[in-house]
Amino acid sequence: MKLKKFLSSILSSNAAFVILLLLQIGFLMLAVTSLGERFVFFYIALIALDIVLVIYITNKSEPISYRVAWIVMISVFPLLGGVSYLYIKLTQQFPKSLDMRNQKQTRELLVQDEEVMAELEVRCPDSVNLARYVANYGMYPVYRSTCAEYFSLGEEQFSKLVEELEKAERFIFLEFFIITEGYMFDVMSELLIRKAKSGVDVRLMYDGIGTGMLNSMKPFRKLSENGVKCKVFNPFRPMVSSVQNNRDHRKIVIIDGHTAFNGGTNLADEYINRKERFGHWKDTAVMIRGKAVWNYTVMFMQLWEKSESKEIRRFAPVIKADAVPAVSDGFVQPFSDSPLDEEPVGKSVYLELINNARSCVCITTPYLILDEEMTNALGFAAKKGVDVRIITPHIPDKWYVHMIAWNNYSRLTAMGVKIYEYTPGFIHAKTCIADGTSAVVGTINFDYRSFYLHFECGSVLYNSSVIGDIYADFERTAAVSELITAEACEKRSVYKKIAGAILNIFAPLL
Incomplete structure (x- = not known):
């Protein structure tokens, strides 16, 4: 240890x-x-x-x-x-094969249904431009025949995840940034091995630094020996290439092509409060069912080593099977963001929600490291009369990130943005709600790494009833959080102010 x-x-x-x-x-x-x-x-x-x-x-x-x-x-x-x-x-170059899969096969495998886009334009006219942007530049379509369920805590999500994994018949795909041994891993290992032995195609992908660098490989060898296909994404190779900065920060579970989970929860006990690290750990996630799951299936397979278009297509009949209930509760658009191009899709989605909000913007993020563009967008929204509220951790996992966040608190509160710190502990949730009519739940933090360096993903929800659940959870969380005032920012010691200002300069490099 x-x-x-x-x-x-x-x-x-x-x-x-x-x-x-x-x-x-x-x-x-x-x-x-x-x-x-x-x-x-x-x-x-x-x-x-x-x-x-x-x-x-x-x-x-x-x-x-x-x-x-x-x-x-x-x-x-x-x-x-x-x-x-x-x-x-x-040295900042990924293998060309990975770049080709991201740029070409996505366009080939993911085609927007124009009837769905036309209906979205009628029902959600303020959101259709965002959906078009994600479809055209993120290359992920928006869907109608999909429903979503929200989980306000990691333990709630894990309970449902285990329940759904037990039903798997064809395939299980899992992708995590962090995997550590403990109760959560033991439960999942037993289940995955059992499913693999019954003939289910089980694939587990984990990041080479988030998981692989500091953890024993023995548990993964056991999984591999028992039929679970394990892959390390971008293995850690010190002093070889700067692509070590480009981590797989996504958290995805796909079951038989009709059910998917996505959110902030990794496969480690602190995420379900079985282990205490920084007080109470709050995380969030969504489970989606229906046609939109195909987006997650494709994005998973694109990072799976040597996945060809032909292999990805093998899972399309499962995704599009008539047996999947055609449930329509608003619109869902799962998307992925890649550092291999010059299109910051995740950041652009957040900016569009903030810029177009008319009444309120509600954000939860563990890290608040903002550039000038994002700071100005949040401040301008508040100046227009939009109720802009952000919840961050009270007990941080990284002291220097917390110090940079306080540097941003001063600027944001001066412009009318309300900042709250989650007093029970650490909030790891990454959500953004605009006007109660559109929202994002996923893996994207409000920091440079998530916006530009990491592989990330999320689900944009339009006019879906689950947005009400997300908003209600935000209100409950804000009620147990401490409002950070401009006076509190001003009373900070000179040392902390100077340190925060200096660290903020180098924030994009941290």
Whole structure:
């Protein structure tokens, strides 16, 4: 356990800043001792490189917060800042086969039913532009013959998940960012092995850093030996490629193509409050049934190694079978967001909900690390008279993220946004509700990593009765949360204000 905590701390992203500083000091000492008088020419060459890179970064189309972070990094660490930027950019490439699957096969396998889009335009005119955007640029259609059920806690979701998994007859696909041993894993392992032995196609995919780096591989070997197909997404390879930043942060379970679960809950005991880490852990999820599950099936198979279009199509008859009840309760549009393109679908969905809201916007997120665009959108909505409320954790899992969040609290509260901290503990839920008529539940945090670096997913709900359940849960959660006032922000110590401001500069790199 001590070794695990030690590895976790040295491999955490906030350690990168300190490591870079130490590397620069060591590099400087080595350069001075080995180059002698020639060091000055080497130093001038590095400064020239930094100047060129700063000009290049300034004119890039990347988010301004990311560009500013790198410009500051290069200015503060002139010896290694520019070299580090070059290294990251030159090694930031995924296998071409994965890129082809995401860009081409999605268009081929997911076709929008124009009759559904036309009906959405009639019933939800304020939402149809968002649905068109997700269909055209996220490449995931919106569906009508689908119903949804909301879970306000991880333990509620897990109970229903086990119940539904027991009914599986054809296939079970599972995808998680974090999997750790414990009660939850034991229950799932026994069930999955039993299902695999009965002939069900069981596939489990987990992230190479979120799960694989700090956990024993023994439990996964046992699953594999008993018929469960296990895959590690983007295995951890230190100092090989910057694509180690691009993690699979999605949490998806698909059962026989007609039922799917998606939300913030990983496969670890803290998510169902069997293990206490940061007080009471609150997470949320949705279960959807019907045609929209096909979106989740395709997005899972696209990240499954060497999945070809032909193999993905094998599951289409199950998805579209007439036996699936044609239940219509509003519209559902599951979508995925990939770091392989330049389209921040998750962030754009959030922005559209915020910008188009007329009465209220209700957000839950564990991390509130905002760029200028998102801050301005939230602030402008509040200035227009929209009731903008955000719930974040009172007990954080990362101290530096909490400090950055407080830096954002000051700016948001000054513009009229209401911030609440979930006093019972840690809220890991990722939801956004607009006017009680549209909502998103999924895996997307309000931070740079979720918007630009990770593989993420979620379900957009339009005019669905389940939105009322999500809103009611938000109200209950806000009632047990502490309202953060502008006065509280102002009373923070000077040290915390300065530290928060500095960390906020480098937030896109954390």
